[in-house]
Amino acid sequence: MKGETQRDIAEAQAKNGDATGALKTTDMIIDNDMKSVALSRIAVVQAKGGNVTGALQIADLIQSQDRRGAALQTIAKRQTQNGNLDGAQNTVDLILDVRYQKEAQQVVDVARLKAGTLLLSGFKDWRTPTLTTKDL
């Protein structure tokens, strides 16, 4: 219960704008998975607050590929919303967890199709197309 409380305190600190304090609190967490969850939540707070660079730096500290994927997916979505599709694609390429990678890629692909910068035939050949016309 100590770890999950430290995780929640760290998230509260991040929401209050104290990312440094949040990371210090996260350092106190002994359980590695709980630490990854805390870092993921801090990264998401940063991304949603518009600090994509900071969010990516924090995501880089996450050991769990699953938690890291979740954070990077949120960051990629934020970059897509901001119109930074190349940045979003770079973030998607960092995701190793297949589930999060696929979902994030779909968001970027839809944005690219809407922006007219991706033809349906333009999917990278190593990637299974994730879109159908109903996604547009």
Add this chain to the structure above:
Amino acid sequence: MQAESGDTAGALRTVALIEKNKEDDYVRSMVQASIAQAQMKGGDANGAQKSLASARKLATSLPDMDRRDAALRQIALVQVQTGDVAGSLAVVEQIDSVY
């Protein structure tokens, strides 16, 4: 309900009516933490700190470790909402369960 509706003084009187035994101390501690949250939202920072101190005293006296940890977690989460991060982390240190 009293605390949430802004009647924190009434809520505190209700807490005092809860029968005094160790099992009820868990309830009293959790209610005190909720009252502190309402006091904080109402701008009564001093009242909130007093309620949190009272809640912590009750929580640390609980013989059941799970309940003690649960009450301390609730207190720590309310305390961080008041902006007292150091105080909140000090409460966390009293939590026994690592996870």
